[in-house]
Each structure stands twice: as structure tokens, then as C-alpha cells.
């Protein structure tokens with residue numbers, strides 16, 4: 324039976340649910356894996372994850388559709404990306420087909436926690452893995468845990484569709500040949516100071532530049548960015564140090580194939596921002612969050628769409644993508660994964 328929760332009041336936080344999925348890696352292989360009620364992880368005090376941050380993660384959501392099916396959005400891409408993240412930090416990848424099976428198992432076990440259709444909430448799914456055995460000299464662990472927890476969540480930004488303000492920080496996110504393109508905890512650890520500082524100064528997020536030339540726009544700490552030009556072209560930064568958002572890839576497809584707009588991935592220089600009409604952040608957590616203003620040191624760029632409402636194209640992109648996710652609009656083949 325559906326849990327007795329005020330779904331509409333949920334924010335983006337962690338609420339413990341009944342079940343989680345766990346598989347351990349030992350003696351060179353992943354064990355079969357199981358659903359458990361045990362929410363405690365017991366590992367060595369010298370575990371590689373605790374000493375050297377050997378951990379990567381994913382994030383996706385389960386939704387209830389119009390016809391009351393429970394579905395996930397393109398989880399095969401999360402499975403694939405987690406393999407890439409794991410390999411970059413010398414972890415044994417969790418097989419893609421097992422990832423999908425684990426997602427299915429853990430959502431089914433927690434089916435009563437999947438928010439109802441039209442509640443505005445969804446079930447956030449967080450797969451992650453980490454090195455568990457003790458290491459002191461710098462080297463990868465030999466033993467790992469892959470785990471999936473889930474939590475019902477509301478919108479990422481409390482203001483909902485209200486535009487947010489970004490600032491260009493005096494910090495870098497990703498080195499040119501570093502780990503910016505993979506979803507690893509270390510990228511987030513080093514963003515924590517910058518985000519706390521941004522909040523203290525009254526900004527919602529940091530908009531990072533490429534760290535080599537500091538002239539090109541990259542992304543925020545946890546979301547990609549899109550812009551709309553004055554002739555309604557949707558553009559997004561092309562860079563090898565950005566985490567390739569599945570939401571962003573899907574939005575670019577929607578712009579082109581559903582809305583008939585030109586959609587381009589290219590380098591975007593900071594000086595170009597003043598010429599754009601709209602901007603929005605995109606990622607699983609926020610889906611699409613309109614950006615009203617970007618502050619680059621003394622220079623304030625306010626998009627014509629303003630600080631009150633999302634721009635017209637942003638709104639269309641948002642309603643089309645969420646319509647596809649909720650089964651109201653026909654999805655491209657392979658986008659919807661039924662639980």
C-alpha cells in the first residue's frame with residue numbers, strides 16, 4: 324500500500340525507505356547481490372573510500388505514469404556511465420545488465436515509496452560503489468561494495484520553476500585531463516567550499532569555466548547548462564571536462580525532434596552570454612531549472628526571460644521532457660524502462 328506521505332511537501336532530501344540492494348566484490352568477482360533491510364555499512368576504518376575517496380555514483384528516478392506504471396528514464400545510460408566512472412578510478416565495473424536488474428529489484432521492493440502520478444514527486448535512485456578493504460599506501464582497493472538506495476523526493480530547487488542566479492566562481496571544477504567527465508565523489512568534495520561560499524554570497528549555484536583558459540562556460544557543480552539564442556537555437560557547451568548529463572542529451576534530442584529547433588553542442592565563450600535569450604540548468608535532480616541571471620564578478624547578465632518566469636523555449640522543453648517521462652507524450656524507442 325502507498326506510504327502515508329504528504330508527497331507535495333517533499334523537498335530534495337533523503338528519507339530512508341524499507342529496502343536497499345547490495346552486492347560485494349571479493350576475490351575478483353561480484354557476488355550475486357541481494358535486497359536487504361539493513362541500512363548500515365560496516366567497513367574497515369582504513370577502507371580505501373575513507374582514505375582516498377575511491378567512490379563513484381549515479382542518480383536516476385522512478386516515476387508513476389499516467390496509466391499507473393512505474394518506469395525509469397533511460398537507466399541503460401546510467402549503467403554505462405557508471406562503468407566509465409568506475410574504470411577511471413580503477414574500480415571493477417558493475418556489469419550493465421546487472422545494474423538494470425538491481426534497479427528493478429530495489430524499486431519493486433520499495434514500490435510503495437514511488438510517489439503517485441501528478442504529485443510532483445518521484446523516487447530518486449542512488450547507485451554507488453566504494454572501495455572497502457584497508458589500504459595505506461596509495462593504491463586501489465581489492466574489495467568493493469555496490470549499493471543502491473532510494474528516497475522519495477520533491478523538486479531540487481524549492482522555488483520550483485522560478486529562475487535562479489548563478490555566479491562565476493574563483494574556483495575550478497575539473498582539470499583538463501582530470502575527472503570532470505565522470506561521476507565521482509571527489510568532484511563533489513572539492514565543490515563543497517565553492518557552493519557554501521556561493522550560498523553565503525546569495526547565489527544559488529556556481530557556473531564553472533574551463534580551467535585551462537577560464538573563458539569558456541562548462542557546467543555547475545551538479546548540472547549541465549543550456550542556452551537559447553535569439554533565433555531559438557538551443558546550445559550547450561561542448562567540452563571533455565563536463566559530466567555528460569543524460570537529461571541534457573535527452574533535451575537536445577527533444578529540441579530537435581519534438582520542437583523542431585536547431586540544437587547544437589559547441590564551445591560557448593563567457594562573452595557570448597549577454598546575447599542569449601534564455602538559460603537553464605539540467606540534470607536528473609532538477610530536470611530543468613531556469614536561470615535568470617549570471618554574475619561574473621562585476622558583470623551581471625540578466626536574460627530577457629527575466630527573474631519571474633522560465634523562458635518560452637525552456638518551458639516547452641520542460642513540459643515535453645516531463646510529459647515523455649510520465650507517459651503523456653510518446654517516447655523515442657528505448658527511453659522508458661518499465662519496472
Ligand SMILES: *Cc1c(COP(=O)(O)O)cnc(C)c1O
Nearest residue numbers: 545546547566568569570606607
Ligand atoms: C549527475 C550530474 C549531472 C546531471 O546528469 P544527469 O545524467 O542528467 O542526471 C550534471 N553534472 C554533474 C557534475 C553531475 O554529477
